[in-house]
Amino acid sequence: MQKLSKNGFIQDPDTLDTLPRRELAAGYAEVAKYGLIDDPAFFAWCEGNGAKLIAGDPSVRAPAIATSVASKARIVAEDERETTGRRALLNLGHTFGHALEAETGFSDRLLHGEGVACGMALAFRFSAAQGLCSVEDATRVTRHLEEVGLPGTLAAAGVDADGATLVAHMLHDKKMAGGRLPFLLARGIGETFVAKDVDLAAVATFLDGER
Numbered sequence: 764m765q766k767l768s769k770n771g772f773i774q775d776p777d778t779l780d781t782l783p784r785r786e787l788a789a790g791y792a793e794v795a796k797y798g799l800i801d802d803p804a805f806f807a808w809c810e811g812n813g814a815k816l817i818a819g820d821p822s823v824r825a826p827a828i829a830t831s832v833a834s835k836a837r838i839v840a841e842d843e844r845e846t847t848g849r850r851a852l853l854n855l856g857h858t859f860g861h862a863l864e865a866e867t868g869f870s871d872r873l874l875h876g877e878g879v880a881c882g883m884a885l886a887f888r889f890s891a892a893q894g895l896c897s898v899e900d901a902t903r904v905t906r907h908l909e910e911v912g913l914p915g916t917l918a919a920a921g922v923d924a925d926g927a928t929l930v931a932h933m934l935h936d937k938k939m940a941g942g943r944l945p946f947l948l949a950r951g952i953g954e955t956f957v958a959k960d961v962d963l964a965a966v967a968t969f970l971d972g973e974r
């Protein structure tokens with residue numbers, strides 16, 4: 764029985780009732796992601812309703828699904844031929860998240876959505892550390908993900924690896940093109956952008972500081 768597709772997309776609302784809370788929370792990470800990408804009003808909605816959504820409150824399920832589906836369709840349509848880079852925004856949290864998943868062996872230790880959640884929190888904190896985004900916004904992202912039971916820190920994700928190890932995992936990410944690793948960073952909540960010239964040594968140093 765397929766309930767969530769590979770990217771966590773909700774396919775059949777009724778099957779959500781049969782999912783354990785942990786998997787619902789993991790799927791929810793990719794819902795909140797749409798607010799963080801380019802829809803700050805939706806992120807604010809998530810802050811007010813995310814916990815209810817994960818708890819199975821049917822009154823918030825339909826709007827969450829509708830917004831997620833519409834956001835994904837809109838972003839894909841804006842970059843149908845993958846030429847503008849806009850479509851890559853859908854990968855917010857996935858480069859950091861991939862490293863965490865690799866470090867935990869792509870296992871039940873860290874579900875994909877949990878890796879993405881922690882990855883989004885890391886992307887915002889790294890953005891703040893780089894002076895791109897306010898510390899307040901980064902804190903808000905981390906706080907909300909933790910409030911709904913998702914990991915917002917390396918420790919919460921069960922990852923103890925150093926920065927160099929995690930960056931090495933990122934370099935195995937299949938999304939790497941031409942020897943460069945695009946990162947999805949943010950100027951604020953709902954202001955995600957593709958950063959193409961991120962210094963991997965700075966990422967490693969940042970991750971060491973997160974331990």
Ligand SMILES: [Zn+2]
Pocket residue numbers: 769770771793857875879
């Ligand atoms: Zn994903």
